[in-house]
Amino acid sequence: MTRWTPVCELAALDPERGVAALVDGVQVALFLLDDGRVLGVANHDPFSGANVVSRGIVGTHGERTTVTSPMHKQVWDLVTGECLDAAGKDPVDLAVFAVEVRDGTVHVGS
Amino acid sequence: MTVVSPVRPTGGPTDPGRVVVVGAGMVAHRLVEQMLARGEHAAWEITVLGDEPYRPYDRVHLSEFFDGRDADALALAPTVWDDARVTLRTGDAVASIDRDEQVVVTRAGVRVPYDNLVLATGSWAWTPRTTGIELPGVVSYRTLDDVSALRDWIQAREDTLGRPLRGAVVGGGVLGLEAASALQRLGAHATVVEFADRLMSVQLDEGGGETLRVRIADMGVDVRLGTGATRLVAAPDGAVGLLVLSDGSTLDVDVVVFSTGIRPRDRLARESGLAIGERGGVVVGPTCRTSDPFVWAIGEVASYEGVCAGLVAPGNAQADVVVDQLLGGTAEYAPAPEGTKLKGVLHDGVPVEAASFGDVNALTPGALEVTFADPVAKTYKKLVVSDDARTLLGGVFVGDAALYSSLRPMLGRALGADPSAFLAPEGGAAVPSADLPDDVVVCSCANVTAGTVRGAVTEHGCTSVADVKKCTKAGTICGSCVPLLTKLVNTQLEASGVEVSRAMCEHFPMTRADLFALVKAEGLRTFSEVVAAHGTGRGCVVCKPVVASILSSLGVGHVLDPANAPLQDTNDHALANMQKDGTYSVIPRIPGGEITPEKLAVIADVAREYGLYTRITGAQRIGMFGARLEQLPAIWQRLVDAGMESGQAYGKSLRAVKSCVGQSWCRFGVQDSVGMGVRLELRYRGLRAPHKFKVGVSGCARECAEARGKDVGVIATERGWNVYVGGNGGFTPRHAELLAEDLDDEMLLRVIDRFLAYYIRSADRLQRTAPWVADYPGGIAELRKVLVDDTLGICEDLEASIAAHVEAYEDEWAATLADPVRLARFASFVNAPDTPDPDLAYTPERGQVRPARLGEVSDPNPVIARTIAVRPSDVEMEDAL
């Protein structure tokens, strides 16, 4: 059973940028896209070891929506968590988190 | 007694085995580099033994020591020493060779056995027997220790005497002139004493020598020809004080540099019974073997056909031959015709040019000389051609040596045009370049032919001059062939139809400069507009910050504008520079490095309270490190309240203006460098550019602010300011080049305005000013026409864009603190805005903290971490074993 934790109002998110949320001690990076979707991946950047994924730049690669680590510029698919560009390292994917917006409130599933 | 005994690599009898190189100089380095590049499949190990205490360094650019390049900066590609097959031992001379036992013994007693021995001991600086040569203040000019002793002596002697020094250089060859220029740059007056009747007497004919004399005298260097040094006399305190010349006259001197020639360091070889040339040097044949088949000699110590080289190029070619031979090849050394170009001699920062190649004095029977001398412009150019005026036999160029690099490769070949066509003032037009035959050597230092350069483009996929340099090493040593190299590469790229992708990223098919022009021309104002008009997709980490920077430069999209928020990388978003653990640095602007005790106290309080690691940065300001995202507003509130503002240490923008103390306090300063530094910093603060940029201001020619290592360097003169552009430190150091001279304050600002605005408009993404200036078509001369003479008629527009920036400037932190919407960005977690990231951990180091490594004693609170006791953790213990 997915447990849904409310984390914030949708209005607290800026389009095409991320925020970090603390869900049961786990750091989740949440991104509001231009088309209104909210996506969640792990905030922990496996390459640098710092919790900074939420502070990366959102973009596209072909049809895929991406986020880039602000630390050493690795790129992940925001929907699948797949590492698309490991910047010369061995690729490591990000965990993805289910996100739902209900009545203007963002919920993260766990 | 220590015995270093590398296990003999298992391999066939034809493998190089244990190769021992005596001498860790330039040519030894080349040998190792080539062995690594080519010896992949053979069994070998190399041990290089050097007596100097440094890794092999770039002796050719030794004079740049005075520009702040130390042993590390001058080191030749040091990565070769990381290879497991290579061992470098420095600071211990080889004392003897036992050829029967095949072992060398060092002065410290280390025995190193060899299968193949390579002598690469170079030369020593020879000085004539002169009474008083041992006096303090008399030096040679060959090694890093020499130049550092020279600098130390000048500093100390100047302090003792309390006045600028009088220097003399004995020897008026290329090295002597380089040393004289160095003396001048160190603040001493210089006199050059030359026994021959002209300067650079080995390389120049009479006309060239005379033109050079005039040019050197113009620098303020006294030139004494036709006389030599006979005696040095001590001053009352025992240091050198007087130089007596052979014509009976004397010179008062406080420092004397001897540059009177070099002699091969062949003592080891002599004592071990190897054949020695009549004029010294270890005799080698075309394979570079000595009289012992297991011993080779390369570089200045090798005597081939009775001659020892005095340049690096032949030594490099010999190193290549030995590597080939060791690997079973059949390469042979054939001396290539050489040329010489004066370098490192600066007149007010501008190089004095003199160069020659081939039959300089037209000694070939029937040779014709075509000369063009301009006593007003102080230039002298001569071509020597065969009796039918078709074949190029030699050339002399003084005052303007542009022809040297393009014509020298044509030596011995058909010129293809009337010789005088090359020499006429507008003559450059006829210069051959792109159509050089494949076998012509373009870079003689690295021995690279035109064919190899073309091959680098067509076969190895190089798409830029930088790629080709890396791939072939052409142009990486003396650099004189770079203009020619650039032409060749560009022509080849075009000819090969190699579609050099100029796309910024998958979203924009053009360069930053082209996009800038489009955005400006069409008045686009947002990323959405820009991407709709010229791109695809929703952007990425490459193009978004570029567009943000362009919009900011055009004054339509302020860094803080909410519409631009998604475009900014985290640094510009958080107005702070992200550190390795995800926290940020806090660096307030400290213009001119001037800070009041009151502000210092506030910085101290903040740092203590938040447990921030604090240090003076390289840019004359104070950095506090380890501030968490959610702490930034409170920290900055304190700083802003105390009258400080953002230092933009996070932006692709002006960082800081470094200055020396200048006229107000310094006894040498001729202008108020701090005042100008502050003025420039306040003018360009916050200006966004393709990359960060730095400015330096020095109050006199001593250049204590190291301004020529900055993007914009300003150096005071008696009459105003000289401005230099395109300098860089960092990974690829480069000296800024002179853009304009003797400007008054107002004109200085205008020229810098123009330079910066033009750079912002036309540089590529993440291109610093150094490569931008270097790659600018036509170089600094062309840039000068555009920015000083306004040949494109754009200067007014350029100045206006900077004026608009100055007008619109606001402190980014003060504005942020006043805006609740923006402040919401600074939350650690959207659902727990003040909870620190639980994974942060700090460990004490030298009384402060740093991010902890795995397994170290640490605490999440840096204030506490500072005082915890550290015991070596398991991880460190393991490292120590």
Ligand SMILES: Cc1cc2nc3c(=O)[nH]c(=O)nc-3n(C[C@H](O)[C@H](O)[C@H](O)COP(=O)(O)OP(=O)(O)OC[C@H]3O[C@@H](n4cnc5c(N)ncnc54)[C@H](O)[C@@H]3O)c2cc1C
């Ligand atoms: C100021 C200056 C400017 C120059 N400019 C140019 C230029 O523009 N173009 C150009 O082509 N050339 C130039 N040269 C010359 C160039 O530096 C030399 O040709 C080149 O360094 C020769 O290389 P090498 O390896 O044979 O000798 P070196 O580079 O001198 O190396 C020999 C090394 O062997 C060491 N050594 C000697 N004996 C022993 C021993 N018994 N045991 C251990 N180590 C020993 C020496 O200390 C030295 O470190 C310049 C030289 C100077 C000093």
